[in-house]
Amino acid sequence: MAVAACVVLLLVGLCAVLGPPLLGDLAREQHLRAVKLRPFSMDEGWEFVLGSDSLGRSVLARLVVAAGTTLSVAVPAVLLSLVVGSVWGMWAGFHRGWRESVSMRIADVILSFPSLLLAVVVLYVFDPSVANLVAVLAIARIPVYLRTARAESAELRGRLFADAARTFGTGNWAIVRRHVAPIVLPTLLTVAAVDFCFVMLTESSLSFLGIGIQPPDVSWGLMVAQGRAELQNAWWTAVFPGLAIILTTVAMTVLAGWARMAGDPAQRWRLTVPRKTRKGERP
Template structure:
């Protein structure tokens, strides 16, 4: 009996110690806020490098002409076809063309011309195509059929061929190139936004908004557009590369940007006959086109993952764990 009492007493003494203030659970830690987009971009070196390249190109296109003045058109026949060197000053860093004009200054001037064609064309086709596609996909029926048939008719003709024919009939200019490329690329956004709206119109939150009498325009603007916008922006980033390459191709063929204006494609066309003796006239603008398009493609791939809540967690992993080994989120791994 005495032994039993001793055991009971020891047990009773241990209970308050276990429930004392020292062993009490601490406050629940606050959940971590999701990383910002710039934090996710900083963890991906390739995408960050692409963003830096695009930012530099954009800044050069916006402010470069204010710094170089008329250097891009200034001729000096005594300095014709000089190779890149540091002895000729800053503007001789990338050499000169056959008329003695600075290739560096012309690259800066051409960046503004190229982006002034590509960016408006992409924005116009994005806005018009997305608006028609969301409207047709949400309402369905005959409206959707008519919109899709119009898109099929435009897509049945190659956009480059349409641009060649139209610019051959009318005078080649930057405005005509923007209009032609914008119309030719509208079906891309129309089909994408139509598919997104057709899938979202049967969701529960859309049915609830429709039940409460919300107008169709507000449902599309408040509920469908925010979900479809990341996909549309990703498509627009990729389409920017296509439009820029198309403009360069038209300028190379001689029916795009016309002198005295200059674009990267026009610089490649003007320097192709001096490729063996003055490679920098053609190679450097071609390299600018390649770097810009590759950077935009890489950034579009990163943006597609960063804007998808189901895939964003991949960007938070260390670089060694990305790829096939990271098939499921870390919290689901046993």
């Protein structure tokens, strides 16, 4: 399953990187003689193998280009929230005191608002651009990493290796950088893999509601929104981008589960293939 998930994510990544420069013009071209072509037919060319929409645009080309747009929002948002939340959380958890209290109250305030509702309000007030979309999604997800890093670093603060480092005169930031961060990082990366699915679904939901990615740009959520009105006579314009969202989120979830087990010595045995026992031997 993990291998299949890696293949799916690699394919999505290649589409995101190579799709816009190779198929960007094709995704915007309108062919009025090829309106609402049904999928799985190459009578009009390979670009219409997944059909066309009401303006005669290739669904395949739009899917590939939309992968780049969707990932250009999800990846920076996750990376930004991961870096800020992790550094902030380790700083608060290792120093404790008022730093920890203030940080946790800020996290509680942000988490008191549903992420989707917060994004809807902010993007309604400001321009629904890609930069604003990345910023609001990153801010909404910072508390997830902040609380995780704070809990892990607060527990590691009292370990013997941290006390030994202080005895030898090592500063707090040096202890965090050299000893705490390498232990906390695998957990944070697993959280980031799962959070990537949430951010991508949130972006798709915002684009579906009309306050995310705006035309002429295209994303998977926007394609679902544009194809919703034609489900009865052109179902492929909404179904294929919906399948792309589902496959990507499932693949990332499977990979996150595999990474969690691989990084946990107590569960790593689940990844090993059991050997065939000889006749008469106990398994």
